[in-house]
Amino acid sequence: MNIYLVRHGETEENLKKTYYGSLDCDLTNNGRNQALYLRKVLSKLNFDNIFCSEKKRAKTTLEIIGYKENIIEDSRLNERDFGIFEGKTFNEINEAFKDEYTNWMKDWKGYTPPSGESFKTFYNRVKMFIEDIKDKEYDNILIATHGGVIRAIYCYILDGNLDHYWRFASRNGDVTKIKFENNYFYIDSIMPFNNLD
Template sequence: MNIYFVRHGQTDENNNRYYYGKLDVCLNEKGLSQAKRAAAFLNRVKFDEVYVSERKRAVETADIILGHNFKKINIDKRIDEMDFGKFEGKSYEQIKKLYPEQWGKWCSDWKNESPPGGESYIEFYSRIRGFMEDILKLNRKNILIVTHGGVIRSAYCYILNDNLDFFWKFASKNGDITLVKYEYDNLYIDSITHVDV
């Protein structure tokens, strides 16, 4: 099985380095260009199944990649980005200034603490793990998953023996394409391609 993860194209919030997960925003011009490059890279792959986050930026990216060639897209909220609660739409500097105590707790225990009104990484990861377990039960050749950087990095943690400490050991850039293979009960990262050079 070939599992293709694509991170959505850039948004203005990415460009401004804001924390955002639940905010539903569209791709900017650069993001549209990244999605078109991902589409060109993947144009020869025949997908048997497609899963997309609920967020507009992911849906837009998937629409560009697939064109009108795919009938059924599975919108799955389990692969929405992490909910940052009151930290949403704010920069690192703004959060430190507005929520110094909560920011400090979150930084000292990023797995278990959650931003005010948001979700903890453990909560977030549990839905990604459940999603991955369901994907591995499918009998498909090529699966496309269009989602977010935090989701993809969490999928890497799942692949690397369910070790959450790997979350900070990988980047996931806008438009990146990761090919994960599942063969003989072995799950591994085959390649990571940056479409934006």
């Protein structure tokens, strides 16, 4: 099985460098251009199934790529919900929520922001999705999702070591190809959006 992970195109919140997992925002013009570029590359492939986050930015990216029907939306592919930290930068969180920020820094995996979810909870729902699809008879699947989800999938592939989350980037418009062969996942390639040819 070949799994193609696509991170959605750029958003205004990306430009502001905020935490915005549960916010439902649209793409910038640059984000739309990133999706158009992906369309040229991914149109060469045939997919047995296409999965998507429920968020507008992921769905719009898929639509621009050329997929509007027969898309399976799955909440497990949504970005992490940062609760009261949503829409704020790292420094703004530190200024507005001193105690919460301190607790988060002490335990980044286990701490749950008020009204949000912990990294462990987030990771476990992403893990459930991956373990569900590995039992399917697919040749090629496409998944449009978020940077945090993609990096959580990397952690899963790397023996569930959550510390690997910080060892990878996932930029807007990037494509990762993962293979599942002989009951084994591995990262085949990570293709930045500006160097896919």
